[in-house]
Amino acid sequence: MTGSAPDDGAPQGGRYGETVFPPGQAGEAERVDFGALAYDDITMTRLRALGVGPGWRCLDLGAGTGTVSRRLLNEARVDSVLAVDRDVRFLAERPAPGLDVLETDITAPGFAPGRFRLIHARFVLMHLPEHERLITTLAELLEPGGVLVLSDAVDLTSDRTPATPYTTTMRAMWHGLKATIGTDVSWVPSYPHLLRGAGLVPVAAEIHVPPLTPGSPISRFWADTWERSRAAMLATGLVDDAAIGTALQYLESDDCAALSAGMLTAWGWKK
Ligand SMILES: C[S@@+](CC[C@H](N)C(=O)[O-])C[C@H]1O[C@@H](n2cnc3c(N)ncnc32)[C@H](O)[C@@H]1O
Secondary structure, eight states: OOOOOOOSOOOSSOSTTSSSSOTTSTTHHHHHHHHHHHHHHHHHHHHHHTTOOTTOEEEEETOTTOHHHHHHHHTSOOSEEEEEESOOHHHHHSOOTTEEEEEOOTTSTTOOOOOEEEEEEESSGGGOTTHHHHHHHHHHTEEEEEEEEEEEEEOOOOTTSOOOHHHHHHHHHHHHHHHHHOOOOTTGGGHHHHHHHTTOOSEEEEEEOOOOOTTOHHHHHHHHHHHHTHHHHHHTTSOOHHHHHHHHHHHTSTTOOOOOOEEEEEEEEOO
């Protein structure tokens, strides 16, 4: 393999859901659900610990297949959830009492669907170059006493990480997604600082790393994500088809000895 990852620059492939991860592609809901299976319990434990429950009006941004939205209603017994996505086909397929659905782009000027006690977005802002502006906007949409809870991926590889097929392929994925749709996880560890900068206080954060074991939801999520972003990964020059194939086999074997990307969840309160 030769070549190097492209430098930072304008994304070449439109936005999330256009050239990469289009919702109309067979199996996309299942891919999102593998991520949900890996992380929903962690998300719900955090939301419950923050006090989310009866009486709360909630906004779930980039709600995907709506697993968190529905669990907020069915398990946390919140009053209502407005689930927003730029494509709501998966939400429409799985309605629930108390679940309102809005199809819109959250980066659109004037996006202001109301005031909420909980505003939640998971694996959404990392795909949006406007994330800093959005954090400010979302903080303004909180009721006094409300909480903004944002989760995104953190890449835990470093220059010292052993060069396994997994590491090389993950690196190609992050570079490829950045070049095509602008996905950027490098700023995610700055979340507490960004929330504080948006006027929220106090703020805090935690990271969860699901174990990469063969057949686990997170392993299947990465395998599926690599397949769907294969063209972007190949375009980096960091991997070829054979290298991706080796990484897929590695992920499903007992030889796999790697750390998944983690999920950083940060939250901040509106006084
Ligand atoms: C990786 S999925 C995460 C889904 C869900 N939050 C979860 O964690 O299971 C990202 C979701 O954000 C939505 N999305 C991406 N950009 C968006 C935008 N600008 N406005 C609204 N939704 C967006 C996508 O359509 C997709 O459903």
